[in-house]
């Protein structure tokens with residue numbers, strides 16, 4: 001049998017080991033244009049819709065690049081399997097269809113151990129479908145999470161496999177671009193949910209309010225987690241300093257760019273706050289490792305395919321931003337990069353504050369797609385798209 005089902009993890013592994021293959025997406029052009037499989041490396045990606053395969057089978061089969069393994073992606077799973085069967089009938093071999101469809105790619109989390117060989121473990125969980133990251137900190141048999149995404153079972157399984165249990169789950173801010181996992185994780189595991197009152201005051205959630213400059217610990221000796229309020233992207237945006245070496249910056253500082261302070265409709269006030277927060281962050285040691293909540297593209301990844309850099313590096317690659325010396329000019333910069341935010345963000349915020357509940361299918365749909373949290377990169381891309389069209 002040359003047809004088989006493969007997982008999103010297997011697809012990620014194949015892409016990152018540069019397997020010579022064809023990824024065939026059989027969704028329609030609009031859905032494909034909105035959200036598709038991406039890789040740190042070039043790969044062959046074809047889009048031929050399932051409907052076309054049904055109507056003009058021979059023509060579609062002729063378009064598929066032959067003599068390479070084919071990995072088919074569709075919305076759910078069924079149409080990829082259907083196309084796999086057609087290709088098999090036409091003599092193609094080594095044909096896989098993605099289990100769970102594009103949603104399983106969208107929910108995929110890839111753990112990278114950031115500090116091998118040390119007494120505690122710090123993991124970056126990359127979500128390639130969202131260009132976002134969450135973090136896990138393990139010391140002995142205890143585990144803390146920072147900005148977990150909606151795929152709560154993944155984190156609980158991960159903890160179990162690493163023989164530890166979740167004791168605390170932190171949010172850097174009230175997320176607008178994806179459905180956060182802390183509430184569900186805390187309900188499922190009994191872990192304490194810690195969040196900033198300046199974002200979560202109206203939320204229908206049982207949480208422990210974070211205190212500015214407070215230190216959070218493991219019950220046994222382990223790395224300290226210090227909480228620093230860094231408002232601006234949102235009023236409750238928080239940075240966590242781990243072991244005086246790592247800085248989980250949420251959507252305040254990215255490798256390229258900084259977080260947008262215009263998502264709450266109060267750009268003047270929030271821009272001032274963000275400017276003050278950046279002044280606070282700038283004075284930390286230059287070798288502090290920045291762990292951002294998002295990335296703009298795979299170009300930012302290091303040779304281990306993790307999204308980390310030193311504070312000095314991010315300040316150097318964004319020197320125009322960090323060189324701004326007053327709030328008025330900073331606001332000018334922010335305003336010149338402003339753009340509309342996706343309509344779903346308002347609903348996602350309400351879901352994350354538990355002020356609105358939606359069915360699982362709707363949650364999946366809202367949660368899929370790239371983030372729009374950075375102040376510059378997307379604006380630049382949009383501009384170049386406008387000028388070239």
Ligand SMILES: [Fe+2]
Nearest residue numbers: 175176251373
């Ligand atoms: Fe955000």
